Amino acid sequence: MRKELVEKIKNDPNYIELVTKRTAFSIKLTIAILVVYFAFILTIAFDPTLLGTPMSSDSVTTIGIPIGMAVIVFAFILTGIYTRRANTEFDDLSNKIKKSVKDL
Numbered sequence: 232m233r234k235e236l237v238e239k240i241k242n243d244p245n246y247i248e249l250v251t252k253r254t255a256f257s258i259k260l261t262i263a264i265l266v267v268y269f270a271f272i273l274t275i276a277f278d279p280t281l282l283g284t285p286m287s288s289d290s291v292t293t294i295g296i297p298i299g300m301a302v303i304v305f306a307f308i309l310t311g312i313y314t315r316r317a318n319t320e321f322d323d324l325s326n327k328i329k330k331s332v333k334d335l
Contacts, residue, residue, distance in 0.1 A: 236332065243331055249324040256316060260309050271302050 240246050274282055275295075282295030 240328060240332060243328055245324050245327040245331070249321060249328065252324075253317075253321055256313070260313055264306055264309055267302055267305050271298065 282298060283293050286292050286294055286297075
């Protein structure tokens with residue numbers, strides 16, 4: 232019974248769509264955060280004076296601080312985007328899969 236259930240789920244068009252869409256979306260978000268993060272790290276590595284520049288002539292805070300905070304905020308935003316899509320589109324597909332399996 233279990234093998235037949237697994238095969239039914241694997242062959243379900245909704246499951247195939249779910250896996251395809253979720254994987255593609257996850258890869259896009261992963262690439263986005265990696266580009267932003269590595270751009271920040273590579274800037275630190277190859278031009279540390281750029282991020283070490285004070286925000287103003289009498290400021291102690293450098294421009295690297297708000298840029299670093301922006302990287303963190305960007306990660307939170309991407310997490311929110313994924314969560315929103317997971318709670319709508321991906322959950323709808325999951326519920327369709329559960330409903331089709333429930334009939335067994």
